Amino acid sequence: MKLKNFILIGLTPLMFFSACVKDEIYNGPATIDKVSIMPEAPKSTDDVTVNAQITDLKGITSATLYYRISPSATFLPVTMKSGAGFMFSGTIPASPLNTKIEYYIEVKNNGGFTTVSPSNAPAKLASYTVGVSSAVKIFINEAFSDGTKDATDPDWVEIYNGSDIAVDLSGYAFYDEGIKSSAGAKPKRILNSGTIIPAKGFLVLKTENTAGEYAVEFGLGSSGDAVYLENTTGIVVSSLDFSSISLVGKKSYGRQPDGSTNFVIFTTPTKGTSNN
Known part of the structure; x- marks a missing residue:
């Protein structure tokens, strides 16, 4: 019996020492x-x-x-x-x-x-x-609808290519709310072959007074309208709705920053340049 007690007593300090050493080893980052x-x-x-x-x-x-x-x-x-x-x-x-x-x-x-x-x-x-992406990101970026009724300063729409690559818009359809709501009675404008918009670039399309470049012309309503861009398979890739917004007074309406979902009225239009 005395021997057993001696063994237990002798082991206790060693066990305590081992536990302390273990704590110190793992107390770090x-x-x-x-x-x-x-x-x-x-x-x-x-x-x-x-x-x-x-x-x-x-x-x-x-x-x-x-x-x-x-x-x-x-x-x-x-x-x-x-x-x-x-x-x-x-x-x-x-x-x-x-x-x-x-x-x-x-x-x-x-x-x-x-x-x-x-x-x-x-x-x-x-x-x-960051490297080049092949994803296509096209936006109707800005619209001006209070233009003159002649070639001096007609209505226009700006398209922005937010992609890292140039995009070919040949054969894309471009039209306004009046053409859309006519249910086919009024034709859509089909963009010419070779209509290329560079990466991070802008393309301005006059809606009327195009000097014969397009047979389909249409005026935008300064008291409200909407415009659409449709790819060659009939999918609307972008639109800009300002049907409840008056742009009388040479104002424009668009995205800020370019290609975003934030829309503002520009008292000074930024035709063909960044809205940022």
Whole structure:
């Protein structure tokens, strides 16, 4: 009986010492591994997901992805969400062609430690540059309906190509609400062969007084109208509705910024140039 007590007493300090050593070993920062982006070669139409494996036995209090549009000094934070296998992810919104995005990850844990990746961020950052997208993005961007009834300053509509590539509008149909509501009684204008709009470029179409370029001409109502652009398969690819908006007084109506869903009245029209 005395021997058993001696053995137990002798082991107790060793067990206590081992537990203390274990706590000290794991009282440190989290680890960040396997950092990757998806897609690996982002295009201007792609949101970019940054993935990382983050491990910490004491528990993570926050995992944040910081990114900036170079050369801006301002970083925008994105809270990373946890998934299976200790994987965390955060998404950077799509950016225009040739934009350089710089980013890093910051993790804080319950032990009060902070870890970053790359290891010396933000002095050193991970980055990618946005490449060309083949996606077509065409918008009716602006309309002017209080023009003269002659060739001096007729009504016009501006089309914006938000794509990274030039787009061929040959054979596209262009028309207003009066033509649409006629149910085929009035013909749509078919754009000429070779009507090319460059990447990030603008195309201005006069609706009347076109000097014979088009047989179909129509005036826009300054007290309200709508215009449509339809592809060769009959799908409306863009429209601009100002049916309840008066543009009397040489005003125009359109998107700001270009290609957006935000619409404004321009007291000074920006024919053939950016609305931004």
